[in-house]
Amino acid sequence: MMRRYLFLAALACAAGTIAVAQTPTAQQSSGALGARPGSSREPEFPAPSIRDYKPRSTLVVSEHAVPRARFPVVDIHSHQPRPISAAQLETVVAAMDRLNLKVLVNASGATGDRLVQSVEALRDSPHRNRMVMFANISFRDVGSGFGVKAAQQLEVDVKAGAVGLGEIMKSFGLRTKKADGTRLALDDPELAPIWETSARLGIPVLIHTAEPQEFFEPIDYRNERWLELALYPRRRYPAGEFPRFEDLVTERNRLFRAHPNTTFVVAHFGWHANDLGRLGALFDELPNLYAETGAILAELGRQPRAAHEFFVKYQDRLLFGKDSFQPDEYPYFWRTFETADEYFDYYRDYHAFWKLYGMNLPDEVLRKLYYQNALRLIPGLQPIVSS
Numbered sequence: 204m205m206r207r208y209l210f211l212a213a214l215a216c217a218a219g220t221i222a223v224a225q226t227p228t229a230q231q232s233s234g235a236l237g238a239r240p241g242s243s244r245e246p247e248f249p250a251p252s253i254r255d256y257k258p259r260s261t262l263v264v265s266e267h268a269v270p271r272a273r274f275p276v277v278d279i280h281s282h283q284p285r286p287i288s289a290a291q292l293e294t295v296v297a298a299m300d301r302l303n304l305k306v307l308v309n310a311s312g313a314t315g316d317r318l319v320q321s322v323e324a325l326r327d328s329p330h331r332n333r334m335v336m337f338a339n340i341s342f343r344d345v346g347s348g349f350g351v352k353a354a355q356q357l358e359v360d361v362k363a364g365a366v367g368l369g370e371i372m373k374s375f376g377l378r379t380k381k382a383d384g385t386r387l388a389l390d391d392p393e394l395a396p397i398w399e400t401s402a403r404l405g406i407p408v409l410i411h412t413a414e415p416q417e418f419f420e421p422i423d424y425r426n427e428r429w430l431e432l433a434l435y436p437r438r439r440y441p442a443g444e445f446p447r448f449e450d451l452v453t454e455r456n457r458l459f460r461a462h463p464n465t466t467f468v469v470a471h472f473g474w475h476a477n478d479l480g481r482l483g484a485l486f487d488e489l490p491n492l493y494a495e496t497g498a499i500l501a502e503l504g505r506q507p508r509a510a511h512e513f514f515v516k517y518q519d520r521l522l523f524g525k526d527s528f529q530p531d532e533y534p535y536f537w538r539t540f541e542t543a544d545e546y547f548d549y550y551r552d553y554h555a556f557w558k559l560y561g562m563n564l565p566d567e568v569l570r571k572l573y574y575q576n577a578l579r580l581i582p583g584l585q586p587i588v589s590s
């Protein structure tokens with residue numbers, strides 16, 4: 204009976220109706236679920252959905268909430284309006300102050316007039332030091348001469364106040380087509396002037412390539428991201444329609460190798476947070492590579508000892524990034540990085556159905572992760588944080 208329950212709940216999930224069966228269904232009323240065949244009794248409890256099963260933990264251990272980061276934080280991967288209005292900035296800064304977030308990098312990025320307006324909106328505000336802009340490039344319809352033109356515009360944008368390039372979105376590699384209709388490869392030589400110009404201008408490039416590995420795999424009950432894919436089927440990248448995870452990673456790494464003077468920051472740990480040894484090998488090979496922590500906290504929190512070792516070993520290569528700006532989610536990061544707490548909740552049940560454990564990072568590593576590495580990489584930030 205229970206197996207049947209779970210199976211039907213699972214089907215409901217896969218069909219996208221996750222909030223299933225708070226009221227008895229026709230099948231239940233007829234006795235197929237919950238009630239004994241032939242009985243008209245209501246089921247004793249509603250058919251469960253996998254998302255409703257949230258057992259309270261009976262574990263009693265010490266808990267340390269961390270509403271505010273121990274050191275000032277630069278978030279290198281935030282998405283904010285371009286330009287941001289005075290009222291919006293006021294709201295964002297109030298939340299930042301509570302969290303000890305000192306600077307947000309608006310990695311939505313902008314170019315041309317929109318970048319100028321975005322930079323001016325910040326310069327004219329009473330919070331001019333609390334947010335910086337990255338430049339951005341649309342990679343659609345790349346053809347001969349595109350790279351040189353885009354690099355020239357990037358230089359104009361940096362003169363106008365942009366302090367980095369990005370976020371270069373996942374569509375680059377996955378979907379973006381060249382003018383001739385073929386897929387634009389991440390290491391297409393036409394784009395070389397952009398990466399070389401970034402190196403010459405001394406700005407970092409924040410790049411998001413691919414998606415979690417499991418999004419490229421068949422959706423079945425062995426898929427670790429099954430729940431998320433059942434909820435959001437469009438996050439899948441089925442074989443035949445999209446390049447494979449390994450192909451994208453290979454192209455991406457070729458790009459990094461081809462431009463050793465360009466500083467690349469892989470968003471989301473390059474989607475290697477589930478295989479830190481793999482990211483470590485890349486760090487060892489590529490001194491121009493850095494990684495930020497957006498959306499992969501659940502991966503770190505399930506391997507606190509390995510993650511601790513990794514953060515200590517590569518403490519000069521890691522940057523704090525969050526991606527979506529949800530003020531109530533930041534304290535989960537602080538708690539995972541700063542404490543040795545055990546078995547506590549993550550903020551989204553569909554990324555991870557497991558609990559997190561604190562990594563207990565030393566202060567020296569926390570400072571680098573939170574702001575010192577960002578100060579080193581992003582031009583003009585130093586006076587901002589020390590002021």
Ligand SMILES: [Zn+2]
Nearest residue numbers: 280282370526
């Ligand atoms: Zn992003």
